[in-house]
Amino acid sequence: MIKKLKLIYRFFLDLISKVKYFIFLNKTSDDQSKDILFLDRNNSDIDLVTIAFNNPLMIEFQIQLLRKNITDKFSYIVADNSNDLKVRKRISDLCKSHNVYYVSIPINMYFRNKSHAAAMHWVYKNIVKKRNNLYFGFLDHDIFPTEPYSILNRMKNNIYGRVIHSYLPNGYNEEVTSEYPYWSLWAGFYFLKSDLLSRVNVYRFNFNPKSFQKGSYLDTGGGLWDVFMSKTLYPGQLATYSAVKFRDSKVSNVQTDYYEKIDNWVHFVNISNWYSTPNAKEKNDFIVNLLSELLKK
Numbered sequence: 001m002i003k004k005l006k007l008i009y010r011f012f013l014d015l016i017s018k019v020k021y022f023i024f025l026n027k028t029s030d031d032q033s034k035d036i037l038f039l040d041r042n043n044s045d046i047d048l049v050t051i052a053f054n055n056p057l058m059i060e061f062q063i064q065l066l067r068k069n070i071t072d073k074f075s076y077i078v079a080d081n082s083n084d085l086k087v088r089k090r091i092s093d094l095c096k097s098h099n100v101y102y103v104s105i106p107i108n109m110y111f112r113n114k115s116h117a118a119a120m121h122w123v124y125k126n127i128v129k130k131r132n133n134l135y136f137g138f139l140d141h142d143i144f145p146t147e148p149y150s151i152l153n154r155m156k157n158n159i160y161g162r163v164i165h166s167y168l169p170n171g172y173n174e175e176v177t178s179e180y181p182y183w184s185l186w187a188g189f190y191f192l193k194s195d196l197l198s199r200v201n202v203y204r205f206n207f208n209p210k211s212f213q214k215g216s217y218l219d220t221g222g223g224l225w226d227v228f229m230s231k232t233l234y235p236g237q238l239a240t241y242s243a244v245k246f247r248d249s250k251v252s253n254v255q256t257d258y259y260e261k262i263d264n265w266v267h268f269v270n271i272s273n274w275y276s277t278p279n280a281k282e283k284n285d286f287i288v289n290l291l292s293e294l295l296k297k
Contacts, residue, residue, distance in 0.1 A: 022203070024108055024118065025125055031092055032103035036077065039131045044075040046135035046151060046191070047128055051119050052080045053272055056090045058141045061291045063098050068295065069145035072152045077101040077127060081108075081119040103127055112274065113220045116187060117207040120221070125202045132194060137161075140188030143267040146294055151191055154238070154263075158193035161185035162239045162262050169215040176234050180216055184229055187220040189239065189262055200227045239263045246286055249278040256283070266290070 048066065052059055059078060066076055078095050080102065082088045088104055095102035103126075108118045120138055128136045137151065137160075154160050165173040166182040173180050185191075187207065210222035218225060243258045251257075255275040260267040268287050273280055 020109075021118070021206075024106060025122055025203070027106035027122075029104050029106065029126070031088070033095070033101045036101045036103060036127060037130050039075070039133055041133075043073055044133060045073045046137060047075045047077055047131055047133045048137050048139055048151075049077045049079055049123055049128060050139045050141050051116060051123070052078050052082060052091055052141045053116075054082045054084050054087050055141060055271065056087065056094050057288070058271065059091055060094055060098075061295075062139070062141065062144055063094075063100055064295055065144045065146075065291070069148050071148050071150045074151075075101065075131075075133065077103065077123075079119060079123040079127070080104045081115065083107070113209055117209070117220050117223065120187065120207040121202075124197075124207075128194075129198070129202060132198070135191060135193050137191035138187060138189075140267065142271040143188055143262070143265050144291060144294065146264050146266055147297070149264050155191070155193070156235050156238055157233065158196055159185065159232070159235060160191040160238050162189045162241055163235060163237055164219060166212065166216040166218050173216065180212075181234070182210075182212055182216065182218050182222070182225060182229075183234055184218045184221045184225065185238075188267065189265065190221060196228060196232075197224075239265075247282065251278055259287075266294075 048070075050059065050062060063076065066074070078091065078100060080088050080091050082091065092102050092104065103123065105119050105122050108115055108122075110118050124136075135152065135155075151160060162185065164184055164186050165176055166180050167173065168180075173182075176183055205227045206223035207221050208223040209217055209219050210225050211217040239262050242261045243254055244261055245258050247257050249257050255270040256277045258269060260269060270277060271287070277283055
């Protein structure tokens, strides 16, 4: 009897969670560009959507480096998931001054990966799907092209990005196998042809991490496994990846002392400092100096 009551209790908790998420997805933005849903097809083939989080300076660098280096016809959309309302105002003003599309995502009660995933889902449903550009892509706010670059020329079977496999309790799954066939695209560098998802009910998927058997799971974006990735031929490596160490610290790991190279893009890890970083000012100064040099090239 107790076991049955626990199952009923879990069922209702799950139902409440789903209702809350449905309500979130259908909330309207309290600040968005008036013409954000208008698509100029003559001047845009791909929507590049950045999920912003509490860092106007990175958005400013990204605006400039995308305009400097992306050779495709693109629209740039800043989807603001900041949890600081004053910072949201600064990012909104910055986008207006640079004539960039801006949308403030309704505040959500999720954390870290799940908050980022909820933001991706909301902006896909309410902005990307309605614009219906030929292609769309998600970027982290701290990733930047370092030289002239075409995303569309690198599409393979209408997808492109950094391919990631499932994680296991004891580490990363280096190879896709029949036992662990799971793969996805990293949420911060993630590009698709729009019609790949256009016929899928937007409520039938999410961008959350997804768990499988034996403790394996896909990171943010894995929620598309059932409706998309599992039905798509595994592409192998698309974008190249490496981690570059730029300093030593007492901790000295990927979160604190490295940046990532993804093809000809640079990604700064843990710029929001969710993982405590020794001498964060030194790291931030390095980032700003490197980005400033990229703008001068």
